[in-house]
Amino acid sequence: MTVAGYVGKYFVKKENKELYFYTLTLGKDANGKRIQIKKRGFKSEREAKKALREAQVQADKGSYCEPSKLTYGEFLMEWFRGKSSNYGTQTAKSTESYIRLHIKPQLGQYPLAKLNIITIERFVNGLRDKGLAEGTIKRIFNVVTASLNSAERKDIIPRNVASRIDNKPKAKRKDMQIWNADEVRHFLHTVRKEEVRYYEAFHLALATGMRQGEILGLRWRDVDLERGVISVRQTLSHDGKELRAGAKTTTSIRTISLDADTTQMLEKWKRRQQLEKYDAGGMYINHDLVICTTVGTPTTPRNLSRTWYSMLKKSELHPITFHDLRHTHASLLLKNNVHPKIVSERLGHASIQITLDLYSHLFPNMQEEAAHALGEQLFRT
Known part of the structure; x- marks a missing residue:
């Protein structure tokens, strides 16, 4: 499949700055209407062009998924499969259980692009309501943060909303006990x-x-x-x-x-x-x-x-x-x-x-x- 695209810019009056977008055309649907994917929020033309090229490669391979339709659960599992080979066995096991028992049931159904600060804050509060220790909540939250960092780096989302919440878990570090x-x-x-x-x-x-x-x-x-x-x-x-x-x-x-x-x-x-x-x-x-x-x-x-x-x-x-x-x-x-x-x-x-x-x-x-x-x-x- 041959896909075409272009990069443009727009002005955000509220923030008094220029941002960039790309538009990707994937052909036409059964009614003859053009199928287009648009993504905004890039800080530079170079960044937008890079994201467009990656989207074009995925589309040519047939692996492109429109960001608005990709669920967080789908992305999370793909991220974990790629990441788990770098983990030790115990870390991989605990991360898998955090995803299976806590993250995916609560956040997995959300479109990745629609996750917002309020949703993540409610998720963290829900973990506290379950009576989980703050240290455990922090480890679960770290998985969410790491996966969304990856999504941001890949230009699937404009920013990691988890990094901006007000109720981040803070496990108290125990005083280190040592001998002389x-x-x-x-x-x-x-x-x-x-x-x-x-x-x-x-x-x-x-x-x-x-x-x-x-x-x-x-x-x-x-x-x-x-x-x-x-x-x-x-x-x-x-x-x-x-x-x-x-x-x-x-x-x-x-x-x-x-x-x-x-x-x-x-x-x-x-x-x-x-x-x-x-x-x-x-x-x-x-x-x-x-x-x-x-x-x-x-x-x-x-x-x-x-x-x-x-x-x-x-x-x-x-x-x-x-x-x-x-x-x-x-x-x-x-x-x-x-x-x-x-x-x-x-x-x-x-x-x-x-x-x-x-x-x-x-x-x-x-x-x-x-x-x-x-x-x-x-x-x-």
């Missing part, structure tokens, strides 16, 4: 003294900043004891039922250098694990896991948590979560003047900005320490 170096040493000493299983998991979390699923999915083939390096290549699912290749995100697949004490700890643990394998005989199921049960099977997060909270109580330290060991690792590195870029790489963050945002509370003290150190070096005689 003395508390870390005390905790590890307590666990060693009790001789319980999973000391190695706690040690790894503090020494590497790895996530729980990454530690429980770690294989010996991904540990180079000679070089003192770990490669994060596999994770254990949250329910402990599935070992998954890859990691949470693309940047989570990474290499982490180990200190000498951690390397020695792993060498010792590997020898002990060989004895367990011998004792278990035919019952041993070899998944090549660093952290596993006495018969080689994956350690469930629930069992690890049980030991964690037991040792936490024994240590009599102020309580933190297992995930806070990751924050403790990062905080100790930053306080020891390790560059945030290196910390970001060890944690597998998508960007250094994530690291800076998470640990910004540390930087005022670090600024003072840096100024003091420089003063000592330059001006004290």
Whole structure:
């Protein structure tokens, strides 16, 4: 099908500015009337021409859908299919459930071009009326915002109305709980003294900043004891039922250098694990896991948590979560003047900005320490 189109401009008196539009002609209907698609609101002629070219390509392929007829539900599912391959398994699952249980039933039937601020505000209020936690509402709202951002970038809608609502969900960020170096040493000493299983998991979390699923999915083939390096290549699912290749995100697949004490700890643990394998005989199921049960099977997060909270109580330290060991690792590195870029790489963050945002509370003290150190070096005689 050959389609024709043109770009023009018009003046918005109320805003005292010129905007651009395009008109796309798709031929004639059964009555001989021209079938035309018009779209307005472009800020520049170049922007309008680009959108027109994309619409022409879609029309030639037979995949063009008039924006006024495309429902938000249809666009949302197409957006999710394209996006889900970039998500970790758990993120993909939770996003799919947000769409299926909350977003699509309430907003899916609306024409994408007709979604407005009031509709989105009512949607957010409806989630609150259901009694959902503000953090959950924020995650659901983030899916809506991300999908509409995509629609705006593709020039399907002139602007993302979700970004302009007055009642945006604001989940309170919990204060980050971390330990200092003395508390870390005390905790590890307590666990060693009790001789319980999973000391190695706690040690790894503090020494590497790895996530729980990454530690429980770690294989010996991904540990180079000679070089003192770990490669994060596999994770254990949250329910402990599935070992998954890859990691949470693309940047989570990474290499982490180990200190000498951690390397020695792993060498010792590997020898002990060989004895367990011998004792278990035919019952041993070899998944090549660093952290596993006495018969080689994956350690469930629930069992690890049980030991964690037991040792936490024994240590009599102020309580933190297992995930806070990751924050403790990062905080100790930053306080020891390790560059945030290196910390970001060890944690597998998508960007250094994530690291800076998470640990910004540390930087005022670090600024003072840096100024003091420089003063000592330059001006004290």
